[in-house]
Amino acid sequence: MKLKSKLTAFMAVYIIALSFVPFVHDTLLAQERWIGYGIGAYQYLNQHYFVLFNEPYDGSSKPHIQVNPDFAPAARISLLEFSDWTSWVNDHNLFNEFNATARTGQRALDITYSRPEIVLHKFIEVSQDAVKVTFTSEKEFGAHVEVWRWVMTSINGLSIRDVPNPLVIQPTNRIDFTFEDERLQSTGRGSIIMSSVPSQLKIWPHEKGFNRITIDFVNSEMSFMVSGSMEAVGTPAPPWSYTLLPYVLPVIAIFVVALYLLVDKYGRTFKNRALGSSG
Amino acid sequence: MEERSRIVLLAVAVRIAIAPFFMHAGDVGTIYESSIMTLKGLNIYDFVYARTMQIQNATGLPVFFEGYAYHPLLIYFFVPFYWLFTLIAGPGPVMIDGHYPAVPLLIYPWTPLMLLMLKVPIILADAFVVYLLAGIDARKAQIYAFCPYVIFISAVWGMFDALVAVFLLASYLVSSRTNLLSGVFYGLSLMKLYTAVLLPLYIYRLFGKWRALTEFLAGLAFTLLPVFYFLAASPNSIWNVLVTFQGARLMGGVNLYNFIWVVQDLTFDLIVSMIPNIILVAALIWLIPKLSRSAPLLESMLTVMLVYFLLGKVMNEQFLVAIFPLMLLCRECDHRLWIFPFTFVFLRSPFYYFALPILWASPVFYSYYLEADVVWRDLQAAGYLQMPMYAVGVAFSLAILWNLLRVLETTPAGTIMGSDAFGSFSQSPILSTARKIRSLLSRFGISRVRYASYASDPQRSMTSQR
Numbered sequence: 101m102k103l104k105s106k107l108t109a110f111m112a113v114y115i116i117a118l119s120f121v122p123f124v125h126d127t128l129l130a131q132e133r134w135i136g137y138g139i140g141a142y143q144y145l146n147q148h149y150f151v152l153f154n155e156p157y158d159g160s161s162k163p164h165i166q167v168n169p170d171f172a173p174a175a176r177i178s179l180l181e182f183s184d185w186t187s188w189v190n191d192h193n194l195f196n197e198f199n200a201t202a203r204t205g206q207r208a209l210d211i212t213y214s215r216p217e218i219v220l221h222k223f224i225e226v227s228q229d230a231v232k233v234t235f236t237s238e239k240e241f242g243a244h245v246e247v248w249r250w251v252m253t254s255i256n257g258l259s260i261r262d263v264p265n266p267l268v269i270q271p272t273n274r275i276d277f278t279f280e281d282e283r284l285q286s287t288g289r290g291s292i293i294m295s296s297v298p299s300q301l302k303i304w305p306h307e308k309g310f311n312r313i314t315i316d317f318v319n320s321e322m323s324f325m326v327s328g329s330m331e332a333v334g335t336p337a338p339p340w341s342y343t344l345l346p347y348v349l350p351v352i353a354i355f356v357v358a359l360y361l362l363v364d365k366y367g368r369t370f371k372n373r374a375l376g377s378s379g
Numbered sequence: 380m381e382e383r384s385r386i387v388l389l390a391v392a393v394r395i396a397i398a399p400f401f402m403h404a405g406d407v408g409t410i411y412e413s414s415i416m417t418l419k420g421l422n423i424y425d426f427v428y429a430r431t432m433q434i435q436n437a438t439g440l441p442v443f444f445e446g447y448a449y450h451p452l453l454i455y456f457f458v459p460f461y462w463l464f465t466l467i468a469g470p471g472p473v474m475i476d477g478h479y480p481a482v483p484l485l486i487y488p489w490t491p492l493m494l495l496m497l498k499v500p501i502i503l504a505d506a507f508v509v510y511l512l513a514g515i516d517a518r519k520a521q522i523y524a525f526c527p528y529v530i531f532i533s534a535v536w537g538m539f540d541a542l543v544a545v546f547l548l549a550s551y552l553v554s555s556r557t558n559l560l561s562g563v564f565y566g567l568s569l570m571k572l573y574t575a576v577l578l579p580l581y582i583y584r585l586f587g588k589w590r591a592l593t594e595f596l597a598g599l600a601f602t603l604l605p606v607f608y609f610l611a612a613s614p615n616s617i618w619n620v621l622v623t624f625q626g627a628r629l630m631g632g633v634n635l636y637n638f639i640w641v642v643q644d645l646t647f648d649l650i651v652s653m654i655p656n657i658i659l660v661a662a663l664i665w666l667i668p669k670l671s672r673s674a675p676l677l678e679s680m681l682t683v684m685l686v687y688f689l690l691g692k693v694m695n696e697q698f699l700v701a702i703f704p705l706m707l708l709c710r711e712c713d714h715r716l717w718i719f720p721f722t723f724v725f726l727r728s729p730f731y732y733f734a735l736p737i738l739w740a741s742p743v744f745y746s747y748y749l750e751a752d753v754v755w756r757d758l759q760a761a762g763y764l765q766m767p768m769y770a771v772g773v774a775f776s777l778a779i780l781w782n783l784l785r786v787l788e789t790t791p792a793g794t795i796m797g798s799d800a801f802g803s804f805s806q807s808p809i810l811s812t813a814r815k816i817r818s819l820l821s822r823f824g825i826s827r828v829r830y831a832s833y834a835s836d837p838q839r840s841m842t843s844q845r
Contacts, residue, residue, distance in 0.1 A: 137643035140438030342762035360777040
């Protein structure tokens with residue numbers, strides 16, 4: 101075989117082989133561990149949940165918990181988002197007024213928020229059943245935590261028709277909510293179980309539903325066990341999602357390489373014919 | 380007016396007309412910020428290193444702050460023009476922040492003037508390239524002067540690969556006359572570190588010619604004096620910024636490796652990013668000795684750079700500008716290769732991102748920006764842009780391969796293209812027989828017998844270096 105053919109064959113194999121890297125990673129390595137990426141974000145994926153903890157420059161999605169529906173595993177449906185932008189501890193904003201560092205442990209993602217007078221940890225643990233977000237400190241602290249979803253159709257049995265204005269609801273350690281997903285034509289259910297009853301719970305209506313729940317508590321530790329599921333109502337079309345890219349890239353690689361080989365082989369022949377050359 | 384001057388003036392005029400209104404916020408912001416610090420006498424590497432340590436502490440990940448990660452000399456090409464700007468506009472801030480993922484805050488009416496002044500060195504570099512090319516072939520000078528890709532990278536983006544291009548071209552053009560200057564110009568081309576791959580080639584070609592090699596290395600060492608100074612003054616900072624960051628950089632760009640952007644796992648990505656390094660080093664170790672010392676320098680340089688662009692892990696959109704003049708001088712190369720990185724620019728960054736100086740000038744335009752940005756982010760989040768980006772990356776790599784194989788055919792390395800792979804040209808039994816026949820014929824006065832396996836004349840280069 102000529103060197104040119106060997107080099108071309110090597111490149112073709114090299115390109116196609118490497119195009120499978122995302123697929124291999126997605127299938128074998130991406131599951132059930134905290135993975136850091138980008139400019140400092142973390143993600144965790146298992147069969148039921150995808151959890152994103154955003155990069156240090158962004159106060160949203162701290163974390164953002166998403167559900168992978170059984171009937172559409174590639175779809176990630178937003179379940180609940182904790183926001184540091186709109187959460188306070190001892191009247192100090194978690195995003196702007198604390199120094200935050202992230203580290204991965206054996207099971208949990210550990211976010212340390214520090215100020216001269218207090219050090220606070222936020223642990224995020226993911227299991228097949230739920231995502232547990234725990235705030236803990238050696239000292240007692242007063243917290244105002246906001247969790248968001250656009251939008252919840254009902255919270256603890258209350259719908260937008262019952263609550264046209266922000267409403268303080270009966271303190272409880274369990275919040276149940278429902279939501280809908282138009283793209284998948286399905287409904288979802290979610291729940292938040294807190295380790296103790298907060299001092300205040302408030303729900304905020306927004307257009308077609310509720311978009312946030314504010315939780316105030318005073319304690320040295322508070323955990324939020326978040327779980328959710330989706331039920332198919334109609335017959336949704338298989339959705340396109342970013343998560344399908346690892347399956348598509350090898351197809352693109354094979355197509356482009358095949359095109360190159362065809363042009364390399366026949367392109368010159370056509371050109372030579374046109375030029376009347378036999379070479 | 381003579382043709383040469385006319386082309387140069389037109390090239391400059393086109394760039395000056397565009398330059399004040401466009402920019403890549405991240406890259407221009409880096410030069411702006413570094414110019415300010417240099418004027419204040421601050422150490423730019425200490426700043427970048429401190430920010431990197433800050434991010435790594437916050438995230439627990441090997442993330443690097445993408446600031447000034449270039450040769451120390453580079454900033455001194457921009458500082459005089461920034462200083463001139465401050466004489467007119469004063470020392471107040473004109474561009475506040477702008478490092479990814481933030482977009483900058485721009486202060487008017489000074490932003491367009493600041494952009495123009497910071498792009499003057501780049502425009503001058505383009506003008507010199509056009510001038511040098513016009514001295515060889517006016518048609519090629521016109522191609523460089525008015526190529527949309529080159530204009531975009533220099534005048535719209537504000538990226539300075541034109542400086543690399545002019546010094547690389549100058550190093551090549553003077554190499555047959557003075558090795559000292561060739562070394563100086565080559566050293567200056569290291570403003571972007573990717574031309575470092577050419578150093579083994581230069582040394583290999585001059586190896587054994589001790590005086591020439593000493594002159595070349597002396598010229599190179601002269602340009603490296605600022606690096607030595609920073610290595611002595613703050614070794615950790617410059618090492619982290621130039622070596623650790625550039626060496627441990629994530630692969631990707633307009634190449635076959637940008638699939639890695641889909642894999643959101645930094646530790647894994649960094650490990651996989653070692654593969655191209657291994658393949659590239661192996662390819663260069665195999666290739667450079669195959670490029671004979673007497674082979675045309677132009678083709679040899681292009682071969683090495685094309686191998687780097689093909690196999691190296693990072694291939695940013697603007698890198699091709701650096702070898703664009705050399706490609707124009709090489710008959711075997713197809714300069715239309717620029718279409719791939721030019722297309723890629725608009726897949727990777729939204730077109731309006733380059734027009735921030737215009738869009739930031741009015742609240743109405745700003746609202747258009749916000750609307751367009753929502754659409755762009757939706758496309759990005761759905762993965763619709765990653766597919767064409769990957770396709771263009773692979774296609775560009777294959778187009779480089781095609782050019783590389785054509786250039787290789789003109790070099791002694793390419794003479795084995797027609798024979799068994801990896802066999803030595805000089806050891807080929809066919810050629811050995813041919814040599815014997817030639818020797819025999821020459822005794823009878825028939826001196827010119829061509830090697831049957833020569834794919835093309837190795838002296839076809841327009842400005843071949845002997």
